[in-house]
Amino acid sequence: MPAHDGSAGLALTDRASALAEHYRLAAGIRAFERLLLDQFASGRIGGTTHTCIGQEITAVAVTAALDRARDCVFSNHRGHGHFLAYCGEVFPLLAEIFGRRDGVCGGRGGSQHLHWRNFYSNGVQGGSVGNAVGVALAEKAKCSGAVTCAWLGDGTFGEGLVYEAMNIASLWRLPIVFAIEANGIAQTTPTELQLAGGLAARCRAFDMPVEEVPGTDLAETLAVATRAVDAARAEQRPRALISHAIRLGPHSKGDDTRGTAQMRRAWARDPVAMLRSEVGAAADAIDRDITALMHDTLARANETAP
Amino acid sequence: MSKETTVQASLNAGLRAALAADERVIVLGEDVLDPYGGAFKVTRGLSAQFSDRVLATPISEAGIVAVATGLALRGFRPIVEIMFGDFLFLAGDQIVNHAAKYRAMFNDEVRVPLVIRTPSGGRRGYGPTHSQSLEKHFLGVPGLWVVAPHSLSDPGELLRQAIFDVDDPVLFVENKIGYGEAILRGIPGYETVRLGDTASPFPTLWLKPHGANDGLLLCYGGMARLALDAAAALREREQLRLGLVIAAQLSPTPTSHLDAVLRAGAPSCVVTVEEAPAAGGWGAEIIATIEQIRDARRLAPISYRRVGAANTAIPSARALEDGILPQVQDIVAAALDCF
16 A cells, blocks of 8 residues: 555544534535546546535544544445545545555555545445444454444445344444434435335334434534444444435436435535535635645546556 | 364364464354354354353344454454355355455455354255255355365364464355264275365365276265265276365365376366255366366366256255255266266
8 A cells, every 4th residue: 555644635633623624624525526526527537436425524523523543434335525534535535436556445446445544435235334343343352442433324224234233233232333324315216215214213223322413514413423432432332323414416426316406405505515604714725725635636646557 | 183073073173272272263153152052063162161252143144244254354363153054145245245355355455364154055854945055156256265174184174274374254164964974084995185285275185096096076075975985886886996086175266286186197087076956066167177177288088977966945855855965876877977
């Protein structure tokens, strides 16, 4: 794996970091995903990808609640935001999706299959949730004090392994947080066509405390995530949080079947725009930094060897 | 070779030795705790001795393999018991798309040293969903070893190799009938050759008949004893001397072992023996590999036969089951048909 000094990435800070830093990360993830969609649209990269436009602040808030030095993350198919929130490594991620040797997995993993320090992702729905429970068991057995964060969506709740994993996590009192991004749509299928009952009730059935947030306010999401991570660590038992995040982009590249009126309403609640208005005047400079970073990163990725 | 006299005792001793030798070893499975000690008693006595590292699990084959994969990613060496090989497909996605893939797709930066043990095979009247030999469906999966012990070699030592000598997931297929078999140490009338190397570390046992060598029977696992009986019958009744090649490493195909056997001279007749239906099976892969070696070495043509179960669900009634699973006389008939 190539060495990275982090100087060209998105700045990272743990916990009570300034609002502006959270904005830098959320807006950076947004810019990265837009860059990817542009590159796909112009045919400069192939294969597939799933962007998290609209869901950025959930990734930023939950990851900010973690202790990056020791905690573990198991992400899913829509994991760029989780990855960048974890490590800020823009270039290795872009190079990976470009299929370059300097990519985080040498181009072998691509968009959905990433590994960096204690971060892992896999593209099969539900499968990595079970692996995350195993990681939590390993860290508990080692007495490392680490919490594991398992990312899943409301669509993932169709997979049986999710329930096997939650059952084992609760039964064996494992320090894991199930971070659920309930964006209301599974690829093109709205949640009301694929889910009976409720997500929170399903979590509670395993005797697992769960809190819900709208997924539009960073401070609120961070507070709930911090409670969940701290409790999982202190009590050595699983917790769940449900963020009703908004997927503003397509499932993959251009496959959004939702109507314009629905999307207009969704964009009116854009969490990154709301966060930007909270940041105020400082946002302009951050946006300029991000634009420059994306420009430089793209140029660097284009220059690297395949 | 260990002192244990049966396959079951040897595997049990192998597990105990692994738990004692290395604190990274964790055993997980359904009903593995004492006093029950697993459906086939292979884990008996382990939870009493290593209570914090022998874990009883819910009935969640996918979940167990998923958790074990996570453990392996983070430095442990888990051993999973899947109660019946028939249930492997419940964990199939975890085996193929998770455990076996992580090392390659994460650019060789991680290891998944995981052993999945499972009892397979019929002849106990357990019927269509508790008697199968499904391992052929896992042959050729990149990143996955498939290994089978048998009673002509040391099963506990093979298990030790699977746990410690490779860093990738191993599907370890145990034959139910084989558990009670006494371990044979040396077979009269044969020279015993063990083939193993870095690329294919799990040893193939090659029994070369003294004197002439009229053909080869290739088999693995529970079929070894049937093949041995068939070879004895062919010698007594037909004066034919057949060698036996008993594989332990089913996947990747131990090509170098087969090459070593063929270097000694091409047999005129090769019969593969497996308990599953032969269609799309282990024998087909073996024959294809032997043909490639034969062709490369410009050896004389070989006649091939495959012996396996009838291509149907395994019946519960013992008489019906015997009718569809391969028997000694089927191997004898296939060999005679070859000449």
